[in-house]
Structure formats: structure tokens, C-alpha cells
Amino acid sequence: xxxxxxxxxxxxxxxxxxxxxxxxxxxxxxxxxxxxxxxxxxxxxxxxxxxxxxxxxxxxxxxxxxxxxxxxxxxxxxxxxxxxxxxxxxxxxxxxxxxxxxxxxxxxxxxxxxxxxxxxxxxxxxxxxxxxxxxxxxxxxxxxxxxxxxxxxxxxxxxxxxxxxxxxxxxxxxxxxxxxxxxxxxxxxxxxxxxxxxxxxxxxxxxxxxxxxxxxxxxxxxxxxxxxxxxxxxxxxxxxxxxxxxxxxxxxxxxxxxxxxxxxxxxxxxxxxxxxxxxxxxxxxxxxxxxxxxxxxxxxxxxxxxxxxxxxxxxxxxxxxxxxxxxxxxxxxxxxxxxxxxxxxxxxxxxxxxxxxxxxxxxxxxxx
Amino acid sequence: xxxxxxxxxxxxxxxxxxxxxxxxxxxxxxxxxxxxxxxxxxxxxxxxxxxxxxxxxxxxxxxxxxxxxxxxxxxxxxxxxxxxxxxxxxxxxxxxxxxxxxxxxxxxxxxxxxxxxxxxxxxxxxxxxxxxxxxxxxxxxxxxxxxxxxxxxxxxxxxxxxxxxxxxxxxxxxxxxxxxxxxxxxxxxxxxxxxxxxxxxxxxxxxxxxxxxxxxxxxxxxxxxxxxxxxxxxxxxxxxxxxxxxxxxxxxxxxxxxxxxxxxxxxxxxxxxxxxxxxxxxxxxxxxxxxxxxxxxxxxxxxxxxxxxxxxxxxxxxxxxxxxxxxxxxxxxxxxxxxxxxxxxxxxxxxxxxxxxxxxxxxxxxxx
Numbered sequence: 001x002x003x004x005x006x007x008x009x010x011x012x013x014x015x016x017x018x019x020x021x022x023x024x025x026x027x028x029x030x031x032x033x034x035x036x037x038x039x040x041x042x043x044x045x046x047x048x049x050x051x052x053x054x055x056x057x058x059x060x061x062x063x064x065x066x067x068x069x070x071x072x073x074x075x076x077x078x079x080x081x082x083x084x085x086x087x088x089x090x091x092x093x094x095x096x097x098x099x100x101x102x103x104x105x106x107x108x109x110x111x112x113x114x115x116x117x118x119x120x121x122x123x124x125x126x127x128x129x130x131x132x133x134x135x136x137x138x139x140x141x142x143x144x145x146x147x148x149x150x151x152x153x154x155x156x157x158x159x160x161x162x163x164x165x166x167x168x169x170x171x172x173x174x175x176x177x178x179x180x181x182x183x184x185x186x187x188x189x190x191x192x193x194x195x196x197x198x199x200x201x202x203x204x205x206x207x208x209x210x211x212x213x214x215x216x217x218x219x220x221x222x223x224x225x226x227x228x229x230x231x232x233x234x235x236x237x238x239x240x241x242x243x244x245x246x247x248x249x250x251x252x253x254x255x256x257x258x259x260x261x262x263x264x265x266x267x268x269x270x271x272x273x274x275x276x277x278x279x280x281x282x283x284x285x286x287x288x289x290x291x292x293x294x295x296x297x298x299x300x301x302x303x304x305x306x307x308x309x310x311x312x313x314x315x316x317x318x319x320x321x322x323x324x325x326x327x328x329x330x331x332x333x334x335x336x337x338x339x340x341x342x343x344x345x346x347x348x349x350x351x352x353x354x355x356x357x358x359x360x361x362x363x364x365x366x367x368x
Numbered sequence: 369x370x371x372x373x374x375x376x377x378x379x380x381x382x383x384x385x386x387x388x389x390x391x392x393x394x395x396x397x398x399x400x401x402x403x404x405x406x407x408x409x410x411x412x413x414x415x416x417x418x419x420x421x422x423x424x425x426x427x428x429x430x431x432x433x434x435x436x437x438x439x440x441x442x443x444x445x446x447x448x449x450x451x452x453x454x455x456x457x458x459x460x461x462x463x464x465x466x467x468x469x470x471x472x473x474x475x476x477x478x479x480x481x482x483x484x485x486x487x488x489x490x491x492x493x494x495x496x497x498x499x500x501x502x503x504x505x506x507x508x509x510x511x512x513x514x515x516x517x518x519x520x521x522x523x524x525x526x527x528x529x530x531x532x533x534x535x536x537x538x539x540x541x542x543x544x545x546x547x548x549x550x551x552x553x554x555x556x557x558x559x560x561x562x563x564x565x566x567x568x569x570x571x572x573x574x575x576x577x578x579x580x581x582x583x584x585x586x587x588x589x590x591x592x593x594x595x596x597x598x599x600x601x602x603x604x605x606x607x608x609x610x611x612x613x614x615x616x617x618x619x620x621x622x623x624x625x626x627x628x629x630x631x632x633x634x635x636x637x638x639x640x641x642x643x644x645x646x647x648x649x650x651x652x653x654x655x656x657x658x659x660x661x662x663x664x665x666x667x668x669x670x671x672x673x674x675x676x677x678x679x680x681x682x683x684x685x686x687x688x689x690x691x692x693x694x695x696x697x698x699x700x701x702x703x704x705x706x707x708x709x710x711x712x713x714x715x716x717x718x719x720x721x722x723x724x725x726x727x728x729x730x731x732x733x734x735x736x
Contacts, residue, residue, distance in 0.1 A: 002390065003373045004373065004374050004376075004390075004394065004395065004396060004397050005371045005372065005373060005374065005395060005396035005397075006372050006373065006374040006396065006397065006398065007396040007397065007398045007407035007408070008372075008672060009398060009604075009617060009672075010616075010617045010672060010689060010690065011398075011400075011493060011614060011615075011616035011617040012398060012399065012616075014672065014673075022370065022372075026372065027372065027373060028372060028373035028374065028375040029372050029373075029374060029375065030374065030375045030377060030379075030380060030399070031380065031398070031399035032379075034493065034494075034616060039375035040375070079506075100498075100501045100505060101501065101504070101505035106498055106501070125379060125402065126402075126495050126498060127494050127495035127498055127499075128498070129621070130468075130474055130494065130495055130496070130498045130499035130502065131495075131498035131499065131501065131502040132502065133468045133469065133474070133499065133502065134498065134499040134500065134501065134502020134503040134505075134506065135502040135503075135505065135506045136469070137468060137469035137502075137503065137643040137644075138447075138502065138503045138506035138507050138643070139506050147621075236377075246379060247379075248378075248379035248380075248402060249377060249378045249379040253497070253515075275505040275506070304376060304377075304378060304382065305382075321378060322378065
């Protein structure tokens with residue numbers, strides 16, 4: 001595939017770490033929430049293997065945080081998601097599909113409860129700020145909504161625990177999955193969650209003070225050699241194998257939470273109020289006829305427009321949404337929206353790529 | 369400045385014309401509304417001069433169109449904008465700032481009225497779809513809202529009129545500015561508006577049928593030689609000189625319509641209902657203390673972080689929002705948010721660039 005340059009502008013924002021990662025040799029970017037997201041430093045294959053073995057620091061400032069505070073903040077956050085947040089706890093993160101009035105997914109954020117009247121919605125790639133503002137403005141809710149000036153570093157990989165222990169002390173290793181707390185380093189306080197867009201374990205540091213962020217960034221690389229620390233980025237093959245979904249690729253507004261495997265986060269029998277409740281009740285009663293599944297495809301390269309999954313009679317039985325070469329399986333792994341009848345582990349399918357018939361198999365997540 | 373590659377993915381969508389413009393030698397892209405926007409084919413300077421002299425075809429499919437239809441569609445469109453649409457006409461386009469409950473600008477679309485209950489909001493770079501859905505879902509409005517499958521080609525430049533006349537006949541030259549109508553070519557019907565993001569004149573063809581779009585694209589380049597037709601893209605220097613604003617660069621959600629020169633589109637004395645009405649009344653009473661102005665800066669190159677405008681005592685008097693090298697003036701032109709006291713044509717200012725003091729002047733739009 002031919003390469004093209006990215007044109008930088010003020011509309012597509014840099015992050016506080018952009019100059020650092022450019023010194024460290026970043027090669028390519030994508031744009032996510034109107035901001036630069038680094039993609040590769042060496043090659044995605046090398047970085048896949050490194051991520052599974054050592055530890056990486058990712059500049060994921062693009063995970064913008066929509067802060068919602070005020071008397072009606074709990075009500076507003078609940079209005080946006082089908083996940084029941086009634087018993088939510090301060091210090092916990094909630095992975096929660098946001099849905100529109102039709103039950104279509106508009107984002108799949110991690111929601112941080114900071115206090116009973118202060119929440120941060122840490123978003124995937126769509127302007128949740130405008131959805132929240134549309135609802136709050138229409139209902140006259142007593143809330144303050146804005147995109148917080150927070151930039152996030154993810155520390156991911158099996159050695160992330162030892163690295164972070166060296167910086168923040170033993171205490172941080174006791175932080176449980178999807179919990180967050182405040183930790184100190186050189187007189188600065190950092191909000192850190194045990195979370196991240198990989199299945200290799202790690203933390204996310206939510207930085208609200210750029211100087212403190214740069215201090216930490218440089219310190220991590222100063223001491224990182226013994227952990228083989230490298231700069232990195234979310235790795236598609238790794239997250240696909242783990243079944244971590246990417247909003248905008250794997251699912252969009254015309255997909256509902258049942259089709260995307262979020263059935264455990266759809267709470268229709270409680271008395272919570274959210275926009276898509278009636279629609280999701282109807283969808284549940286009617287049942288779904290397609291679902292997101294993992295796939296392996298017996299080839300090493302695919303074009304972006306190669307998306308049709310076929311049965312043996314050349315009928316379309318699914319649509320590929322994400323794909324990447326897996327160094328583990330030495331073939332393409334992917335995520336596809338598959339007709340219900342074919343949603344079975346090891347189910348075979350075909351794809352027609354440049355007049356060749358290529359075979360593949362459906363998998364449950366994680367893809368093993 | 370160092371160059372970086374753009375990482376392509378399904379999340380950042382291609383357009384129906386992407387394969388065409390890649391054959392035609394596009395060099396760089398940006399991302400706009402989750403889609404690829406071409407930026408340069410040769411150099412922005414060459415393309416500036418060509419745009420002012422001849423004619424270009426731009427793939428501006430990124431100008432996504434949010435279609436709002438149904439009984440309450442007029443009400444919903446009005447709820448989003450401070451511009452009074454009571455007397456709006458079918459066949460007209462309305463440039464209208466959309467505002468949140470605080471009066472902050474969330475987009476500056478061109479709104480197309482197709483019928484009394486069918487509108488298309490042709491958007492700048494933010495998810496207006498989610499704002500509309502938030503409002504409609506909260507108020508229980510009877511509307512259907514979706515991103516239409518429309519991809520737009522802009523035909524821009526002084527020779528666009530002759531070129532389009534050859535394709536669509538004399539009739540199209542009678543279309544007035546900010547009007548639209550349907551025109552035929554080879555048994556296909558095209559919705560065409562007299563509009564576009566340049567001051568050189570031209571049309572936008574809103575394509576809802578990809579085959580018809582590709583047919584037109586190829587035909588334009590088949591007959592285009594005699595008009596010196598070339599592929600192109602919105603040109604920053606040209607649009608800055610003309611005072612065409614770019615949402616995300618020149619203005620964002622913390623800016624209000626008065627600060628951005630939209631005072632003629634803020635209708636507070638009519639009985640229309642929109643979210644930001646009370647806030648804009650207060651802002652109007654209080655008055656504003658900064659405003660977007662044109663600038664010329666006496667240098668040929670600026671970094672993206674060079675933004676502070678200074679007075680002779682080194683006080684900050686403004687913030688540069690957009691900048692580009694102008695082949696006409698042989699210096700940088702830009703758009704800046706300037707403290708009110710300095711919003712005067714020919715007002716001098718300084719900028720500190722890498723320890724050098726550089727001079728500049730404020731201008732009214734268009735920058736002459």
C-alpha cells in the first residue's frame with residue numbers, strides 16, 4: 001500500500017508529549033478525537049511482540065475526558081448509557097456503552113466516578129461532549145460539562161507493574177482492575193487507573209498538569225532500560241485477539257449493544273432512565289440476527305475494502321470491521337459482524353480477494 | 369518540519385473518490401469528520417495560484433451531511449442555531465452557527481432546506497449528529513436523524529462556471545450564490561449548490577449515487593484540459609485571506625458567535641427557540657472583549673505553537689488560530705482572536721519566534 005503524509009494543523013491537536021515521541025522516532029499517526037494518536041515507531045509486528053513481553057508507554061491523550069459535574073451529573077451520565085450506574089462506587093471505572101434513542105451505540109467509554117457529583121467520561125472517537133450538551137441543554141439539567149485538560153499516558157505490558165512500582169511504590173501494585181486512585185511522585189499527585197487498551201496488563205496515568213506529566217514521562221524513560229521500556233501505541237493485532245473493540249471500526253451508531261457483545265451491560269429491568277431504553281427492550285424481545293465475532297483469515301495481507309465474508313455458496317454472511325496481521329498466528333486476525341447462524345467457534349468462511357478465494361474461521365473472543 | 373505518515377484504518381473512512389485522487393498523485397491527507405480529506409497534490413503555494421486562475425475539483429466528502437426529516441425537523445434545526453430560520457426557503461442554503469446552552473459555537477454548517485420537513489446540515493469538523501440526537505431524544509421530537517450517504521465534490525475557481533456549463537448546460541450559470549437545485553448529466557440527477565470553501569466562485573455537487581459521482585468525476589477530467597482543471601483541496605492561505613473560518617482552528621466551543629463575526633446571524637429579538645438564547649442575550653448585553661481578525665505576519669514560516677500576539681510592552685493581546693504562507697503577500701497570513709482594543713485595521717503587533725521579535729499587522733476581512 002502506498003504511503004501518504006499527514007498534514008498537521010491546529011484543528012488536529014498535538015499532545016503535550018508529541019515533541020517527545022517525535023524525538024523518539026514516531027513514524028505514523030492517526031487522528032482520534034481531533035488529536036494526533038501515534039501508531040508506529042518501528043513496525044506493528046515488532047511492537048506486538050515487545051508489548052507481550054516487556055512494557056511500553058503510550059501517548060493516548062486522544063482518550064479525551066468529558067467531565068460532568070453538578071447536582072444532576074449522575075442523572076445525565078445515566079441518561080447516556082444502558083448500564084445501570086445506581087450502585088456505582090467512587091474510585092471505580094465503568095466500561096459502558098452509550099446509546100442513542102434507537103439503542104444505537106454512539107461511544108463505548110470508560111466512566112470514572114470521582115465523587116457523587118463529579119464524573120469523567122473517558123471517550124472513544126466521537127464527540128460525546130455534544131451528545132451530553134444536547135441532552136443537558138434540552139432537559140435543563142444542573143450540570144457543568146466540558147472536555148477536561150487531561151492527557152493520558154498508558155503504561156502497558158507485563159513489566160508495567162515492576163516499572164510503576166519503582167516510581168510510585170508498592171502501593172500501586174495493589175490497585176485492582178478498573179479501579180483508580182491518586183499516587184505521588186516528586187511532590188506531584190497523579191490520578192492512575194488500572195486499565196488500558198491491551199490485554200497485557202498495566203495502568204493509565206491521567207495527567208492534568210503538563211509539567212508533572214513531562215517529568216513523569218522523562219523519568220520513566222530514564223529508569224526504563226532495565227525493563228526494556230519502549231514508546232508504543234495501541235496495537236491492533238493484540239487488541240483484536242483480546243476482543244477489545246474499537247468504536248468507529250468494529251461498531252458504529254447503527255449497531256446495538258446486543259450485537260456487540262455488551263448484553264451484560266444492558267440493564268432493562270431496573271428503574272434507571274436512559275434515552276434508548278424502549279428501543280433496547282424491543283430489540284431484546286425481537287432478538288438479534290448478527291453479532292461481532294473474532295476471525296482468522298488465511299492470508300498475510302488484506303486491503304481496507306476487503307470486507308465480505310462468504311459461505312460456500314458465495315452468500316454474504318458477514319462484514320469484516322477490523323483486521324491486522326498477527327505475528328502469533330502468522331495470518332490476519334480480525335473482528336467481523338457475522339450473521340447469527342454462523343456465530344460458532346471454528347465456523348469456516350471464504351473471502352474473495354482479487355479473484356482468489358481465501359479461507360477463514362470464526363472464533364469466540366479472545367481469539368486463541 | 370519533519371513529515372509523518374498517516375496510518376489508514378477503517379475508522380478513518382476513505383471516500384468514493386480516494387482511489388481516483390491517489391492515482392492523481394495526492395501527497396498528504398488530514399482527517400475531518402472521521403474521514404480522509406486530501407490536502408496537497410503539488411504544493412499549497414502552486415495550488416493557491418492555480419485556484420485563483422483556473423479551476424479545481426476537490427474531494428470534500430468530509431463535509432458530512434446530517435439529514436433531519438419529519439414533523440419536528442424545522443423545530444430541531446432551529447433549536448441548534450441562533451440564526452432565525454422562520455422565513456427560510458426551499459432551495460436555499462443558510463450559513464448558521466450552531467450553539468450550545470452557553471452560546472458557545474459547536475459547528476458552523478451550511479444548512480440546506482430541501483422541503484418543509486427535510487433538511488441537510490452540511491457540517492464542519494464535529495459530530496453534530498450527536499448534538500441533534502441528544503436534543504431530539506430528550507425532547508421526544510418526531511424526527512429521523514442520520515448521516516446521509518452523500519459525498520461532495522467542490523468545483524472551485526474562476527473557470528468553474530464555464531466547466532460546469534459544458535457539463536450541465538447554460539441553466540447552471542443562473543444558479544445564485546447559496547442556492548441549490550437539481551441538474552442532469554447522462555440520465556443522472558445531481559443536487560448542486562452554488563457554494564464552496566473558497567472565494568474564487570464555484571459549485572458543490574452533493575452525490576448520493578457513487579456510480580453517478582464517479583461518472584461525473586471522470587467526465588470532468590476528460591474535458592477539463594481546456595480549462596486547465598486540476599485536482600485540489602481547500603487552500604488555507606486562500607480561505608484565510610477571504611475570511612472563511614475553519615471550525616476547530618479559528619473557533620471552538622469556548623468562542624461565541626459575536627466574537628467570531630457572526631453578529632448578523634444572532635437573532636435574539638424574534639420568538640425563535642434555541643438552546644443558547646438566554647446566554648447569548650447576556651453576552652450581548654455585557655459586550656465582548658475579543659474578536660477574530662485577519663493578520664499578516666512578516667515572516668515566511670511559523671511553527672504550530674507560535675501563537676501569541678504581543679503589544680510593544682510584551683503583553684499578550686491575541687492568539688493566532690490559523691496561519692499559512694500567502695504567495696500573494698509573500699508572508700504569513702492568519703486569523704487571530706484579538707483583544708478588542710487592538711481590533712483595528714493596520715494595528716501593529718509583535719510575535720516572539722525563537723527569540724526573534726517579528727512584526728505583524730491586524731486586518732479586517734478580506735485581508736487585502
